[in-house]
Amino acid sequence: MQVLYFAWVRERIGLPREEVESSAATVMDLVEELRAREPRYAAAFADVTALRVAVDQSLVDFDAPLSGAREVAFFPPMTGG
Amino acid sequence: MEIRVQQQPFAFGAEAEAFVARQAGMGAVVTFSGIVRDVAAGLEVMEIEHYPGMTENALSEIGREAQRRWQLGDVLIIHRYGPMRPEEMIMMVATSAPHRKDAFAAADFLMDYLKSRAPFWKKEKTRAGTGWVAAREEDEQALERWTSG
Numbered sequence: 001m002q003v004l005y006f007a008w009v010r011e012r013i014g015l016p017r018e019e020v021e022s023s024a025a026t027v028m029d030l031v032e033e034l035r036a037r038e039p040r041y042a043a044a045f046a047d048v049t050a051l052r053v054a055v056d057q058s059l060v061d062f063d064a065p066l067s068g069a070r071e072v073a074f075f076p077p078m079t080g081g
Numbered sequence: 082m083e084i085r086v087q088q089q090p091f092a093f094g095a096e097a098e099a100f101v102a103r104q105a106g107m108g109a110v111v112t113f114s115g116i117v118r119d120v121a122a123g124l125e126v127m128e129i130e131h132y133p134g135m136t137e138n139a140l141s142e143i144g145r146e147a148q149r150r151w152q153l154g155d156v157l158i159i160h161r162y163g164p165m166r167p168e169e170m171i172m173m174v175a176t177s178a179p180h181r182k183d184a185f186a187a188a189d190f191l192m193d194y195l196k197s198r199a200p201f202w203k204k205e206k207t208r209a210g211t212g213w214v215a216a217r218e219e220d221e222q223a224l225e226r227w228t229s230g
Contacts, residue, residue, distance in 0.1 A: 007130055007202035008213050057135035059198070073132060073200075077216030080160065080201035081115050081172060081192055 001066075003034075005044070006075035009051065012044040027053050028062045030072060045074075052077055082148070082156045084140045086131065088163040093170055100157050100175045107154040109181035111188040114173040117165045122207035129162045129171065132200035136160070143194045147176070150190065151183040158191065160201065193223045 004017045024030035031048060034041045045051070048062055054073045055064055066072065085091075097112050104110060117127050144156045154177035161171055174191045178184040195201075203214040 004132070006132060006200070007204070054132070054135060054200070057132070057138055073135070075132070075200065076202065076213065077221075078197055078200055079203045079214045079216050080199040081196035 001069055002071045003030075004071065004073040006073065008076055009044050009074050013040055022066075024066055026062070026066060027055065027060065027064050027072065030066060031062065050076065082141070082144045083158070084137055084144060085159045086133075086136050086140070087159070087161055090161070090169065091159050091173070093173055096157070096159065096173060097175060100155070100177070104154050104177040106179070107177040108179050109184040110175060110177045111181070111184040112173060112175045113188050113192060115171040115192075117167050117169050117171055119167040120205065120207060122209040124167050124205055124207050126164050126166060126206045127171075128164050128204045128206070130202045130204070131160075131162045135200050139199045140195060143191060143198065146194070147187040147190050151178065151187045152180075153178050153183060153187055156187070156191070158195070160195070160199070162201065190227055193220075193227065196220045197224060 001020055001022065002017055003020045005013050010016050022030055022033055024033055031045050035045045051074055053060060053062060055066065055069045056071050093114055101110050140158050140160065144158060147153065147156060157175040159173050165171060174188055176184045176187040197216065197220050205212060205214055
């Protein structure tokens with residue numbers, strides 16, 4: 001699946017998107033896999049209450065299932081308007 | 082309904098007039114525009130990042146929800162991204178309705194939702210440094226008045 005990062009999450013991880021091979025069942029499982037990769041991922045995902053997540057461009061909770069997901073995006077709370 | 086996500090500036094007056102001109106039978110039009118506000122530390126540039134694709138989907142969904150809740154004629158949302166300077170317009174919404182209360186309420190609703198539910202992020206560059214604008218708790222709480230009761 002494609003994993004996308006925005007705003008300070010993108011800056012902390014150092015890239016805007018990447019292809020990730022994962023069999024994670026839920027968003028939180030994917031977060032655990034990413035955290036285990038490298039310190040920059042662990043830092044970006046240290047506190048998921050400071051993050052929001054969208055699966056296939058719809059906002060979901062971190063316990064949402066990932067089956068069939070093509071695109072998962074992580075970002076801070078939005079500041080539009 | 083018209084949704085536009087664009088980098089280039091827009092002409093508020095011309096957009097508002099064009100919107101009014103297509104509202105046959107409507108008694109009320111409400112417009113709102115958001116402007117880059119200077120901050121105490123002296124804002125040089127505000128950079129807005131967004132999530133292409135999801136942004137348009139989220140704004141369309143928010144617009145459709147407003148149309149379900151109130152008796153509206155039309156909805157226009159224009160939101161910019163990229164670098165902007167103080168006093169530049171960031172975005173505008175326009176709503177039309179047979180009666181003003183629906184037009185006001187829908188514009189208010191659109192603003193509350195697109196502040197916290199449309200994927201935009203603001204970064205400020207001031208004389209003191211650069212940083213991401215944090216979401217405000219009161220913006221999140223503002224959504225509760227549309228969901229409770």
